[in-house]
Amino acid sequence: MNPSAEPSPETLATLVKILAGFNKTGTELKPETRFTEDLNFDSLVVMEFIAVVEDDFEISVPMNILPDVATVKDLALAVDKILKDDGR
Amino acid sequence: MSTEAQDSKASSLRPTPSDSPGVSRRLADFATLSESLDYAARSETGMNFYSARGLLDTVLPYRALRDRSEDLGRRLAGMGIAPGDRVALLAATHPDFLAMFFGCQYAGAIPVPMPLPTAFGRREAYIEQIKGQLRSSGARMAVGAVEFLPLVEEAAAGLGLMMIGTAEDVYNRATPAGALPRARTDDLSYIQYSSGSTRFPTGVMVTHANLMANCRAMTRYGVRNSEGDRGASWLPFFHDMGLVGFMLGALTSQTSMDYLPTEDFARRPLTWLKMISENGGTVSYAPSFGYELCARRVSTMAEGALGLDLSRWRMAGIGGEMIKPNVMQAFAAAFRPYGFSDKAFCASYGLAECVLAVSFSEAGTGMLLDHVDKDALEAHRAVPAPAEAEGARTFVSCGKVLPEHRGEIRDEEGKVLGERQVGRFFVQGPSVMQGYFNDDEATKAALIDGWLDTGDLAYWIGDELVIVGRAKDMMIINGRNVWPQDIEWTVEHIDGLRSGDSAAIILPNADGTDRPTVLVQCRASSAEDRQKLQAEVRAKVQDAVGILCDVVLVPARSLPKTTSGKLARGRAKKMFEAGEILPVEASSPVAS
Numbered sequence: 001m002n003p004s005a006e007p008s009p010e011t012l013a014t015l016v017k018i019l020a021g022f023n024k025t026g027t028e029l030k031p032e033t034r035f036t037e038d039l040n041f042d043s044l045v046v047m048e049f050i051a052v053v054e055d056d057f058e059i060s061v062p063m064n065i066l067p068d069v070a071t072v073k074d075l076a077l078a079v080d081k082i083l084k085d086d087g088r
Numbered sequence: 089m090s091t092e093a094q095d096s097k098a099s100s101l102r103p104t105p106s107d108s109p110g111v112s113r114r115l116a117d118f119a120t121l122s123e124s125l126d127y128a129a130r131s132e133t134g135m136n137f138y139s140a141r142g143l144l145d146t147v148l149p150y151r152a153l154r155d156r157s158e159d160l161g162r163r164l165a166g167m168g169i170a171p172g173d174r175v176a177l178l179a180a181t182h183p184d185f186l187a188m189f190f191g192c193q194y195a196g197a198i199p200v201p202m203p204l205p206t207a208f209g210r211r212e213a214y215i216e217q218i219k220g221q222l223r224s225s226g227a228r229m230a231v232g233a234v235e236f237l238p239l240v241e242e243a244a245a246g247l248g249l250m251m252i253g254t255a256e257d258v259y260n261r262a263t264p265a266g267a268l269p270r271a272r273t274d275d276l277s278y279i280q281y282s283s284g285s286t287r288f289p290t291g292v293m294v295t296h297a298n299l300m301a302n303c304r305a306m307t308r309y310g311v312r313n314s315e316g317d318r319g320a321s322w323l324p325f326f327h328d329m330g331l332v333g334f335m336l337g338a339l340t341s342q343t344s345m346d347y348l349p350t351e352d353f354a355r356r357p358l359t360w361l362k363m364i365s366e367n368g369g370t371v372s373y374a375p376s377f378g379y380e381l382c383a384r385r386v387s388t389m390a391e392g393a394l395g396l397d398l399s400r401w402r403m404a405g406i407g408g409e410m411i412k413p414n415v416m417q418a419f420a421a422a423f424r425p426y427g428f429s430d431k432a433f434c435a436s437y438g439l440a441e442c443v444l445a446v447s448f449s450e451a452g453t454g455m456l457l458d459h460v461d462k463d464a465l466e467a468h469r470a471v472p473a474p475a476e477a478e479g480a481r482t483f484v485s486c487g488k489v490l491p492e493h494r495g496e497i498r499d500e501e502g503k504v505l506g507e508r509q510v511g512r513f514f515v516q517g518p519s520v521m522q523g524y525f526n527d528d529e530a531t532k533a534a535l536i537d538g539w540l541d542t543g544d545l546a547y548w549i550g551d552e553l554v555i556v557g558r559a560k561d562m563m564i565i566n567g568r569n570v571w572p573q574d575i576e577w578t579v580e581h582i583d584g585l586r587s588g589d590s591a592a593i594i595l596p597n598a599d600g601t602d603r604p605t606v607l608v609q610c611r612a613s614s615a616e617d618r619q620k621l622q623a624e625v626r627a628k629v630q631d632a633v634g635i636l637c638d639v640v641l642v643p644a645r646s647l648p649k650t651t652s653g654k655l656a657r658g659r660a661k662k663m664f665e666a667g668e669i670l671p672v673e674a675s676s677p678v679a680s
Contacts (some may be wrong), residue, residue, distance in 0.1 A: 035208040037627035040636055043206040044377070044566060047354030054355070060140075063204065063351050064235035070209030 007031070007076030011057075011083075015076055018056060022049050031073035059083065101144045103367055104134035104344045106318040115313060116303035116340040119273040120296040122193045124340040129154035133344040136367075137183065140352035142359040148183045150342065156187045160255065161194025162264035167229075168250070171196030171269045174225045174279065178202050178232025178240065179325035181349040184255040186335070188231050191258075193277070196269040200225045200279045200291065203326040204236065206351065211239070213632050218243035220289045221281045225525060231255055273297045279525050282328050282440040288573070291525035292440045301518035302332065302443035303340045305490035310436065310448030311371055311403060313341045320346045320369035322353030322360050322378070329408050332444035333373055343371075357381040358394065361423070365396040373405035376412040377566050379419040386422050399427030403451055405434045409564045410555070411484040412599050413457055430454050437486035437555055441540055443519040446495070447553045449487030456485040458554055468499070468510040470547040470554070485552040493517030495553060496539070497546055506548070512559050513546040514539040563594050563602045565635045572657060575606055578632040579625055584611070590625075591647050591660040592637070603638065607664060610641035610672055618672065640664075641672045 016029045022045065023029060027038045035041040041049065050061050053075075059082045069075050108131035118124040134149030169175065175192050179185055179201035192199040202221055205214045222230065222244055230240050230252045241252055251257070271277075277299050279291040307313040319338050323330030330350075338345045346363045353360050361382060364372055386394065406416065420430035431454040438445040449456060462479035464471040473480040489495040496504050497511040505511045520540045523531035534541055546555045563570045572592035579590040589609040594602045608625055612618050618641055625639045646669050648656040663669045 034627075036210070036630045040626075040630070041208060042566070042630075042636055043634065044354060044381070046206070046208050047351060051355035062235060063206070064233075064239070066208055067205045067211035067214050067239065068209070074209075 005077055007073055007080050011076045011079050012072070014056060015053070015072055015079070018049070018052050019072065021052075029072065031071065031076070033072045034070050035072075035075075036070070053079070057083065059086065101147055103136040103144055103346065104147060104149050105132050106344050106368060107315055108132040108342070111342065113313065113315060113342055115307045116300050116337075118300055118340060120193070120271045120275075121190070121277055121299065121336070121340075122271060124300075125150065125154050125157065125190055125193070128339055128342045131342045133342050135183070135186065135338075135345045135347060137181065138346060138348050138352075138359065138363055140349075140356050140359060142348075142356075142362045142366075146183055148186065150339065153183075153186055153190060156183075157190035158194050158268075159264065160187055160191030160258060161268055162266075163258055163262035164191055164195040164197055164229075165265035165268060167258070167262040169195055169197050169228065171271075172276070173197045173229075174200050174227045176200045176202050176222055176225065176227035176230040176240075178204060178230070178236050179331070180204060180233055180236075181322075181325060181347050182233065184231075184233070185325060188255050188258070189278070189335075191255075193271065194268050196271050196275070198276050198279055200227055200281065201326045201331060202230075202232075202281070204324070204351075205239070206354075207634050210631060210634060213634065215239060215243045217289075219247075221291070222247055222249070224281070224289045224527075225279055225291055231258060271296060273300070276522070278331075280328060280331065280440050282326070290527055290530045293522040293525050294443055295522060298443050298519050298521060299332070299336060300340065301492065302445055302490075303337045305492060305519070306333075306337055306445045306448070307341045309491050310434075310445055310451070311337075312451050313343060313371075317341075317370045318344050318346070318368060320348075320360065320364045320367070320372040322348040322350050323373065324350045327408070328438070328440040328444045329373060329375075333405075337444075353378070354381070357385050361394075361396055361398060361426075364401050365398060365426075368400045370400055371403045371405070372401065373407060375408035375566070376406060376415045377409070379404075379406070380412070380415045383415070383419045383422045392425050394426065396423070396426040398423055399429075401428065402432055403434050404428075404432040405436055406455075406484075407436045407438060409566070410557070410601055411435055411455075412601060413455060413482050413484055414599065416455060435484045435486050437544075437553060439542055439544075441521045441534060441542070442493075442515055442517070443521070445490060445519075446493065446515050446542075447486045447489045449485055449552070456552070458483050458485060458549060465510065465556070470508040470510055470549075470556070481556075483554045483556060485549060485554050487553065488551050489515070489553060490517070490519075493519065497548060508547050508549065510545055510547045510556060513542045513544045513553070513555070515542060516540070557596070558594075563592075563604050563635075565602060565604060568634070570604065570633060570635055574633050575604070575629055575635075575637065576655070578628050579606060579608060582621075582624055582628055584621075585609075588647065588649065588655055591655055591657050593657065593661040593664065595638075595661075595665070604635055605638040605640060607640050607642050607647060607660060607669065609644050609647055611644050642669050643672055 111131040128150035137146040139145045189199045273296045277296045321334035325331045433455045436448045459475045459480045460470045461473040494516045496514045499511045516539045545559045575592035576590045591607045597603045622639045648659045
C-alpha cells in the first residue's frame with residue numbers, strides 16, 4: 001500500500017464501526033491498528049469480517065489483496081480503490 | 089459484471105446431472121489419471137463452480153475438461169515440458185486449475201498444487217512458503233490466476249523458472265506438440281506439499297497406482313459410491329481432502345461435483361448447505377470447524393428460516409483434525425429441522441502420505457463415541473469411563489482400516505499392541521506414498537520396512553481405529569498443519585532472544601483440540617519488559633506462522649537440552665505439565 005495516500009474519512013469511519021463488533025481485545029481502533037498483531041484476527045475471523053465489509057459497502061474484496069493489508073488504513077485504501085474501480 | 093447480468097447468466101446455466109444413463113460408474117479401476125478422465129468424458133457428469141452467493145458460475149462437464157486438458161497437455165509438451173518435469177499450480181477452486189492439473193497428466197508432467205494466501209498482512213510468510221515449495225520441488229513452471237502472479241514472481245526470484253503465468257498464457261504462448269507420452273501406472277501422478285514445516289517442506293510423492301488404490305478403496309468401501317451420488321465441497325485443492333477426496337476421487341468415479349471456493353465458504357458458510365440442498369448432494373466432507381461455522385451462523389436465525397432440504401445428504405464426513413463431538417452434535421441439532429440426520433456423520437482418518445484415506449466408519453451409522461478415563465490415558469491405556477465422569481475424555485471412532493491396507497499400533501519399543509492400548513499407528517498398503525520428493529532423510533524417518541509411521545497416537549476398539557492425538561510434533565490448528573520448529577525459529581529471531589530460547593508445545597484443551605503454547609526463556613526483570621516481550625512473541629508468531637498461541641515466559645536456562653545441545657521439546661512439555669518448569673512472575677494475563 002502507498003504509505004502517503006489517505007483513505008476517505010467515510011470509509012475509515014464505516015470500517016471502524018464494523019470492526020467494533022470484532023474487537024475482542026478491547027484495542028483502541030485507529031487507522032494504524034493492525035489486524036493480526038493488535039486484534040488477534042485468525043484466518044476464519046478475517047473471512048467473517050470481510051463478509052460484513054462486503055455486505056456493508058456492496059463490494060467484492062479480492063483475496064489477493066490480503067497479504068498486503070496489515071492495518072485498518074490499508075484496508076480503507078483498498079476499499080476506496082475497489083469503490084473507484086466500480087465507478088462509485 | 090453487474091448483479092443482474094450474473095443472475096441471468098446463472099439462470100441460463102444448468103449444473104451437470106448426477107447420473108448419466110448408459111455410462112456405468114467405474115470406481116477407480118484405471119491405470120492412470122488420464123485414462124480415468126478419458127472414461128469420465130463419456131459421461132454427462134462433471135464439475136460445477138458456484139459463487140459466494142450460491143449462483144452457478146461455470147459448468148465444466150468431464151468431456152470439456154478432458155478436451156481442454158489434452159490440448160493444454162500438448163501445449164505444455166510443445167513448450168518443452170518433458171515427462172517428469174514439475175509444474176507448480178496455485179490451487180484455486182477454478183476450472184483453470186483443473187485443466188492445468190490434468191494437462192500435466194496428459195503431458196506426463198507432475199503437477200504440484202500450491203496454497204493461496206488466506207490471512208491479512210502475511211505477505212512475507214506466504215512468499216517464503218511458496219518459495220520453499222518451488223525450491224523443494226524444482227518446479228520448471230508456475231501457473232496461477234493473474235492476480236496472484238506478482239507474489240509468485242517474487243517467490244520464484246532466482247529459481248530460474250522457464251515461465252510464470254496463467255493457464256491462458258500457456259494456451260497462447262505454445263504450439264501444441266503432436267504426440268503425447270503415455271504415462272505408466274507406476275509413474276508419479278502429483279506431488280503434494282501438505283505436511284512438513286514451512287522452512288523444510290516435504291513433498292509427498294504419489295503414483296497413479298497409489299492414487300487409484302486409495303480412490304478405489306475409498307469410493308467402494310468407505311463412501312460406497314453408486315448411481316445418484318453427487319459431491320459438494322469447499323475444501324481447498326491444496327489439501328489432500330479437497331484434492332483427492334473431492335477432485336480426483338470424484339473424477340475417478342465419474343461423480344458430479346458442486347464446488348464453492350474456500351474463501352467464499354469462510355465468508356458465507358451456509359452457501360455450502362444451499363448448494364447441497366439445491367443439487368441433491370449426497371456426499372460432502374469438512375473438518376469440525378466447517379460444521380461449527382455453519383451452526384454458529386444459523387444460531388441467530390429462526391428455526392426453518394433457511395428453506396433447506398438436507399435429507400439426501402447421506403454422508404457428512406468429518407476429517408482433517410481431531411473431531412469435536414459436541415460441535416458435531418450442535419450442528420445436527422441446528423439442521424435437523426432441514427432434514428439432516430446425525431446418522432449421516434461419518435468419521436474417517438487419513439493423511440497425505442497415504443494419498444488421503446486410511447480408515448472409514450460405517451456409512452449411515454453416525455458417530456461412535458468412546459469415553460475413556462483421563463488418568464489411564466496418560467498411562468497409554470484407553471479404559472472406558474462413564475461419559476459424565478470427571479476428567480473423562482471423549483473420542484470418536486474413525487472406523488475400520490480400508491481393505492487391502494493393514495494397520496498396527498505399536499509401543500515405543502516397536503511391540504505390537506492389543507485392544508485399548510495407546511501407541512503409535514503404522515499403516516501398510518498400496519496407497520502408501522513412494523516417499524518425500526528429494527528428501528531421503530525424511531523418507532527414511534517415515535517409511536520403515538514398508539510401513540508408514542503416521543506419527544499419530546491411537547488405540548483399537550475391536551477392529552475400529554480411534555485417534556487420540558499426535559506422537560509427532562505437528563499441531564493441527566483449524567485444519568492447518570503447524571510445525572513447532574517454525575514457531576521457535578520465529579520467536580528466536582526476535583531481538584534479545586536466541587536459538588534454544590523457546591519451546592513450542594501443544595497442550596490439550598478439554599475438548600481434545602490442540603492449544604498451541606510457546607515457552608520462552610525470559611531475561612527481562614521488569615514487569616513492563618516482560619509484558620512487552622509476551623505481546624511481541626504473540627504478534628510475531630501470528631504474523632509469521634498464522635496462529636494464535638499462548639505465550640508463557642519461563643526463567644533463563646530452564647528449558648531442557650539434548651546431549652547434542654538441541655532443544656528437548658518433549659521433555660520441556662513433560663516438565664512444564666509436571667510443574668518442574670514454572671512461569672516467571674508478573675506476566676500479564678494473555679488476552680485470547
